Amino acid sequence: MDGRFSRDEAIWQDVIVPWVLCLQAFQTAPRGMMMGRPLGTAEEVHMTGPAAPRLMRRVVVHADRIEIVTDAPVPSPRPGEALVRSVVTGVCGSDTHAAHGRHPFIPIPYHPGHEVVGVVEQVGPGVTGAEAGRRVTVEPDLPCWTCKMCATGRQNLCENLRFFGCGWEQGGMADLFTVPADRLHVLPDDLDDTTAALVEPLSTPVHAVRLGGDAFGCGLDGIRGRSAVVLGAGTIGLLVLAVLKARGAETVVVTDVQAAKRDKAVSLGADAAVDAAAGDVADQVRAALGQSADIVVDCVAIEPTMRQAVALAGKGGTVVVVGVPAAEVTIPLAIVQDQQIRIQGSATYLPGDYDESIRLLQAGAVRAADIVTAVRPLEQVAEAFDLAASGEHIKVLVSIGEPSVPAPAQDTTAPSLGNG
Ligand SMILES: NC(=O)c1ccc[n+]([C@@H]2O[C@H](COP(=O)([O-])OP(=O)(O)OC[C@H]3O[C@@H](n4cnc5c(N)ncnc54)[C@H](O)[C@@H]3O)[C@@H](O)[C@H]2O)c1
Ligand SMILES: [Zn+2]
Ligand SMILES: [Zn+2]
Numbered sequence: 332m333d334g335r336f337s338r339d340e341a342i343w344q345d346v347i348v349p350w351v352l353c354l355q356a357f358q359t360a361p362r363g364m365m366m367g368r369p370l371g372t373a374e375e376v377h378m379t380g381p382a383a384p385r386l387m388r389r390v391v392v393h394a395d396r397i398e399i400v401t402d403a404p405v406p407s408p409r410p411g412e413a414l415v416r417s418v419v420t421g422v423c424g425s426d427t428h429a430a431h432g433r434h435p436f437i438p439i440p441y442h443p444g445h446e447v448v449g450v451v452e453q454v455g456p457g458v459t460g461a462e463a464g465r466r467v468t469v470e471p472d473l474p475c476w477t478c479k480m481c482a483t484g485r486q487n488l489c490e491n492l493r494f495f496g497c498g499w500e501q502g503g504m505a506d507l508f509t510v511p512a513d514r515l516h517v518l519p520d521d522l523d524d525t526t527a528a529l530v531e532p533l534s535t536p537v538h539a540v541r542l543g544g545d546a547f548g549c550g551l552d553g554i555r556g557r558s559a560v561v562l563g564a565g566t567i568g569l570l571v572l573a574v575l576k577a578r579g580a581e582t583v584v585v586t587d588v589q590a591a592k593r594d595k596a597v598s599l600g601a602d603a604a605v606d607a608a609a610g611d612v613a614d615q616v617r618a619a620l621g622q623s624a625d626i627v628v629d630c631v632a633i634e635p636t637m638r639q640a641v642a643l644a645g646k647g648g649t650v651v652v653v654g655v656p657a658a659e660v661t662i663p664l665a666i667v668q669d670q671q672i673r674i675q676g677s678a679t680y681l682p683g684d685y686d687e688s689i690r691l692l693q694a695g696a697v698r699a700a701d702i703v704t705a706v707r708p709l710e711q712v713a714e715a716f717d718l719a720a721s722g723e724h725i726k727v728l729v730s731i732g733e734p735s736v737p738a739p740a741q742d743t744t745a746p747s748l749g750n751g
Pocket of ligand 3: 474475476477478479480481482486488489490491492
């Protein structure tokens with residue numbers, strides 16, 4: 332895979348604690364799988380020197396506060412790992428849920444920061460391809476590489492999956508972190524750091540839209556000319572909209588309960604945006620679409636949206652479930668059967684989705700100025716979490732270094748960056 336480093340399977344020999352990833356629908360996981368590794372102690376993070384360890388800043392999310400530890404030991408890369416200096420990280424919905432104790436599979440305290448851009452500082456033994464000085468982003472799922480799913484190229488569904496920055500011993504909200512080098516994607520020079528922070532969040536929508544296109548036999552190429560609906564215009568929904576439009580969907584109608592999110596969807600190219608609080612939302616969406624939906628992407632995944640999704644898909648449509656359901660959802664199965672509706676779950680991403688995200692960002696199909704609504708320095712990480720949880724932002728970033736921003740010529744509305 333272009334831009335990815337070779338991996339050293341030996342580093343996984345000690346992988347004995349099954350993990351559940353942070354971002355997908357894992358309500359079926361047994362509670363016993365929620366046990367996390369303890370937070371990184373000096374031994375765990377492999378201090379660089381026993382006598383005088385280098386120290387660094389590192390964010391720890393506790394149940395009642397977000398702490399910036401200033402004397403955490405700098406980790407040393409083990410075989411197959413790279414030491415990366417963080418430049419910027421995104422705050423994800425999973426982070427704000429975890430910080431409020433509402434994420435069942437991220438045990439707190441934890442080290443956040445799975446949407447991270449940084450620069451390789453050092454590599455451990457056995458790493459080929461990674462070099463100090465390379466600008467990278469992290470693909471944060473940490474597969475076991477030995478289970479059936481990993482053996483068949485579906486490592487996003489790894490049976491022993493763990494997740495960097497979501498309960499793992501390290502995250503990107505620190506001056507430095509180590510991660511298996513095979514989890515790094517080298518960033519092209521023309522992608523600034525701020526835009527590159529969107530690679531991970533964009534990869535979930537890319538994966539979901541690809542699965543939606545599979546119903547038409549050809550992944551992302553199956554989207555061209557299709558009618559689509561996006562339920563929920565949060566960060567994920569707006570990025571789903573962008574991917575659908577970039578891949579040639581003919582009509583995309585978006586719903587949200589918030590007027591500001593609907594307006595944003597229209598400004599980003601939605602053909603119509605419907606108030607999800609309306610009693611006849613499905614009828615309004617159908618009218619705006621002018622036909623049934625080939626693809627409905629549910630980025631909320633509650634019972635009302637799943638019922639709307641099934642109603643909108645009509646005969647032969649596909650419903651892609653991207654939202655993480657917080658509770659059991661009942662759907663009209665008789666309609667699903669009779670109308671041959673395909674219900675398709677979507678869980679994070681694969682390396683090819685990262686490649687596509689990078690291409691979309693390079694092409695300007697998604698612009699940081701449209702999506703990044705606030706940037707806060709690491710010292711203000713608690714405020715960044717509050718902004719992200721407010722529902723008024725799209726993507727909030729935390730700068731650890733000095734992230735580059737889009738060039739004015741490419742992104743004329745960029746001045747709002749950093750002013751939050
Ligand atoms: N499948 C995956 O791999 C994956 C990855 C990341 C996030 N997620 C999940 O995707 C979902 C969306 O994430 P996000 O970051 O965009 O969240 P978000 O909070 O930014 O957006 C949710 C949006 O849904 C809107 N909404 C609420 N109720 C609605 C309704 N009934 N109808 C229409 N819109 C409604 C909200 O107003 C908000 O704009 C979450 O459940 C998140 O956990 C899944
Ligand atoms: Zn995320
Ligand atoms: Zn596996």
